[in-house]
Amino acid sequence: MLRTDSLALKVSDDVATLVDDGIVGKKGAFSRDFAEVMREDMMTAFWKAIQRPGGAVGRGPRRWYVEIHPQEFSGFIELTTHPWVVAMCEATLGPDYKIVEIGFDTPFQGAKYQPWHRDFPSPEDTFRDKRITSLAFNLTGVDVTEDMGPFEVAVGTQYFDGRSWKHEMFPPQEIWPEFASKGVKKYPKMGDISCRSALTIHRGTAHPSPIARPVMVLGVDAPGAGHDKLHDLMVAQDYYDALPGQVRDHLVCRVVEELVPVTQKHDIEGLVMGVE
Template identity: 55%
Template sequence: MTGNVAAPSAQDVEQLHTEGIAGRQGAFSAEWADRLGEDIMTIFRESLELPGAAVGRGPNRYYVEIHPERLRGFVDLVTHPWVTGMCAAVLGPDYQIVEVGFDVPLPGAVNQPWHRDFPSPPETTRDRRLTSLAFNLTTVDVTPEMGPFEIAPGTQWDDSPEFEHGMFPPESHWPRYEALGRRRLTRRGDVSARSALTIHRGTANRSGTPRPTLVLGVDAPGAGNAERHDLMVTRACHARLPEWLHRHLPCRVVDELEPIEQQHTIEGLVMGTP
């Protein structure tokens, strides 16, 4: 996984708390990211043939949850010093990996409405404490035409009774997010950590190229997001994992992998916006 394997700096952790997102360029090699992309697209093609495996997140945009062992680079990712360091610094030493999946905006994907991925918990709105992180890794070098991920820094602390389902700010709030918004032109090998509560959206993919992005979800103990997912690994895979990783990977250990029935659907994203 040759790349920048340095641990996070204090500035990285401060940036995450201040802006709701921080990144490490070149954490992995481009070749490593290419292998990740091959695995993702293989699983994506399979998922389109299985009922409920690929969940729509807007026109021509899909989200797929996957079994960790189907990614050749899974152990590289979850043992990378920047990833483990950010998890421990923000979520505490007993952080838990609860989700592995990927988002694929295909050509023709439209702008999503501004949103967060789930309602803000009391620990965040009341105590300003983050209880979950989402790590993102692109498998392509993103251009402005590909529908970059766009995020409004600092909005992880936003709280309003006007948010529909606690996740979707009304359109009257959108001009503020558009003024704050930063489009992420990430490259193969880059990794970012963000609060899923930071207001964000996928933008329109006007290119002829899909933009697959891996998502790794990590919780502080008791955050509860594991209830939306069903991580499982085979006994053979579990035995090969580093022993210390077992306590960070609460999952079902099975003889044979079972199809994943996705439980984290986001109805408000199905239609998208112009």
């Protein structure tokens, strides 16, 4: 594996794109076999989570978000030690970045357009100082097509203030055309990864396809960003002990004797109802 410092200059263009657009992608970062196993891990975790209260949180009709234990994703170490992922974290968030979330979003047939939104309120560091303090890495479990409700992002909107919006996350409907004019739908293939600010305004789109579109999400913070309070990563002691230092040193988690099902803390109320 390449050392992170050897990639610092190689990701400089990607960091610049992230800073300007609020999102950047890396095609073919992982093999299709990796993505296929990841999809199986996600769907197995989904069918377990949907059967218990708080296991799968609605993000609109026929759309759910599920947080998982790192060890429920067999590719967790490979993801969190990938040179591009590490380099983007270090270049954007600093060398002491914190891994605070692992989960996945799954729209099924019948999912509707989400309202334009961001994932949490913007801190002053971002809307005032134009500094990105958190990242979300997304990995698709399928080759995305137009009928699979592709993710749509309003490019360059990560620095919008938003303090007057509902929950500081949902812009009023009268300004949605502004975001639609900046909207770009994404069609990643299995093995691709994207890196975005969760503050970039975005939405899931309508999903008429019978094929589900699970997307793995890795959440990473700069020190002090505080989003670990919205999550509750747990690992068993033997798993924790076996983690490479490159992961263990950045992972914000509880080490427990016995894993218990995740009850999610971050319920985005405004996404429960979709829009036509």
